[in-house]
Each structure stands twice: as C-alpha cells, then as structure tokens.
Amino acid sequence: MSVTSVERAPAFADPHHLRAAEHDGPAPKRIVTGFGFWIFLLSDIVMFSCFFASFAVLSGATAGGPGGAELFDIGNVALETGLLLLSSFTCGMASIAADRHNRLWFQVAMAVTGLFGAGFLLLEVREFAELVGRGDGPSRSAFLSAFFTLVGCHGLHVAAGILWLLTMMAQVVAKGFRADIERRILCFALFWHALDIIWVAVFSVVYLLGSAT
Numbered sequence: 149m150s151v152t153s154v155e156r157a158p159a160f161a162d163p164h165h166l167r168a169a170e171h172d173g174p175a176p177k178r179i180v181t182g183f184g185f186w187i188f189l190l191s192d193i194v195m196f197s198c199f200f201a202s203f204a205v206l207s208g209a210t211a212g213g214p215g216g217a218e219l220f221d222i223g224n225v226a227l228e229t230g231l232l233l234l235s236s237f238t239c240g241m242a243s244i245a246a247d248r249h250n251r252l253w254f255q256v257a258m259a260v261t262g263l264f265g266a267g268f269l270l271l272e273v274r275e276f277a278e279l280v281g282r283g284d285g286p287s288r289s290a291f292l293s294a295f296f297t298l299v300g301c302h303g304l305h306v307a308a309g310i311l312w313l314l315t316m317m318a319q320v321v322a323k324g325f326r327a328d329i330e331r332r333i334l335c336f337a338l339f340w341h342a343l344d345i346i347w348v349a350v351f352s353v354v355y356l357l358g359s360a361t
Contacts, residue, residue, distance in 0.1 A: 216358025
C-alpha cells in the first residue's frame with residue numbers, strides 16, 4: 149500500500165511546482181543574446197542622448213551664420229526619412245523569412261533593405277557635401293558642429309549596418325539558418341530598427357524644429 153502511494157505521489161504534485169521545474173536551468177541562448185544586445189543598444193541611445201542635448205544647447209550658437217531655416221531642405225530630408233522607414237519594413241520582412249527559413253525571400257528582403265539604406269546614405273552625403281561646398285561646414289559655428297556630429301554619427305551607424313547586412317546575407321548563403329546565425333539576424337534587426345527610431349527623433353528635433361526657428 150505504501151509503495152503504491154509513493155508511486156502515485158507525483159500525480160498529486162503541485163502543477164505550478166512542476167511547471168517551474170521544467171524551466172530550471174539557464175535561459176536559451178537566443179534570449180540571452182537578445183537581452184545582451186539590448187544593453188548595447190541602450191548604451192548607444194545614451195550616447196545619442198548626449199548628442200541631442202549638445203545640439204539643443206548649441207542650436208542658437210550660429211556665430212552670425214545661417215541657422216536651420218536657411219540650411220535645411222525639408223523635401224530632401226523627408227525623402228531620406230521615407231527610405232529609412234521603408235527599410236525598417238523590409239528588415240521586418242527579412243526577419244519573418246528567417247524565422248521560416250526561406251532563403252529566397254530573406255535575401256530579397258535584405259537586399260532591398262540595403263538598397264534603401266544606401267539611398268539614405270547617398271542623400272545624406274550629398275547634403276553634407278552641399279553644406280561644406282557653401283562654406284557651412286562643421287567649423288563654421290557651434291551649431292553646425294553639433295549638427296554634423298549628431299547626424300553624421302547616425303550616418304556612420306547606418307553604414308555599419310549595411311556592412312553587417314551584407315555579412316548576414318553571405319553567411320546565410322554559406323551556412324544556412326544555423327542557430328548562431330539566426331541570433332545574429334535577430335541582433336541586426338534590433339540594431340536597424342533602433343536606427344530608425346533615432347532618425348525619427350533627428351528628423352523631428354533637428355530638421356523640423358530647426359527649420360521653424
């Protein structure tokens with residue numbers, strides 16, 4: 149009788165205790181990697197916050213030179229914004245294709261994401277070249293120094309993201325959707341979407357508010 153009761157004891161165990169026991173041990177690598185990369189992104193956001201604060205303080209320090217209303221071409225910046233937002237959509241499509249292990253649509257979506265990012269960079273480089281060509285480079289005033297630092301730093305992040313994107317495409321071709329590559333794709337998607345969020349802040353604070361003053 150006692151043997152039978154001991155054998156049946158697990159059937160009456162607390163289900164919440166059993167559920168907790170099933171999840172004992174370290175978290176999956178995908179979760180750990182994503183959490184760690186979020187910490188990196190937060191540190192990057194802190195850096196951009198410092199740049200935004202510097203720009204806000206120096207936005208009026210034009211040293212008698214032109215301000216945002218005279219310098220910024222909102223139409224060009226709106227086109228840049230559209231390209232970057234569209235790239236965020238295609239990046240999301242690439243993530244969905246990666247989850248389904250669809251190589252063709254992953255490569256197509258990533259290639260389109262890279263083209264949109266490259267178009268954004270070309271427009272930004274053209275804007276910088278035109279400003280420098282008119283004598284309104286970063287050394288012209290504290291306002292322009294803060295502008296080139298903030299917007300240029302974001303552009304460097306986009307350029308690094310495009311290189312990362314090309315690396316992911318090559319790795320999927322060579323090795324397929326291995327677990328480690330899927331984790332890298334996850335981190336890339338987080339990075340790219342974070343750049344879009346930061347650019348929305350740049351567009352609103354630097355260009356829209358700057359053009360209004």
